[in-house]
Amino acid sequence: MHLASQLARSFPSQEQVARQTKAGMSSKQIAQLFGAPTARRGEDQDDVATMTYVAPLSTLNSPEEGYSGFEILFREGKVIEWVPIRGAPSYSPSPTRE
Numbered sequence: 001m002h003l004a005s006q007l008a009r010s011f012p013s014q015e016q017v018a019r020q021t022k023a024g025m026s027s028k029q030i031a032q033l034f035g036a037p038t039a040r041r042g043e044d045q046d047d048v049a050t051m052t053y054v055a056p057l058s059t060l061n062s063p064e065e066g067y068s069g070f071e072i073l074f075r076e077g078k079v080i081e082w083v084p085i086r087g088a089p090s091y092s093p094s095p096t097r098e
Contacts, residue, residue, distance in 0.1 A: 011093075023080060026077060039054075050072065053069050068089070070082055
């Protein structure tokens with residue numbers, strides 16, 4: 001299997017993130033689900049910390065603007081919400097059977 005195919009299989013779709021991310025989860029639980037984040041930011045002035053996941057460049061397979069990653073926002077170490085990252089090119093996972 002090609003590396004790009006392996007990376008695409010391992011990067012979660014927007015639907016997977018929405019289904020699996022729940023308010024109250026810890027950063028450890030998020031890392032167990034999605035692996036190490038691309039970037040982390042400590043608490044800001046609003047006491048919100050962030051884990052950022054960006055699709056690997058080799059997996060951005062659509063030239064149009066769309067989903068290209070996501071951020072998980074935490075307060076007091078617990079998920080408060082997640083937000084998709086949009087950009088062009090974007091990541092459009094191949095349909096798979098789950």
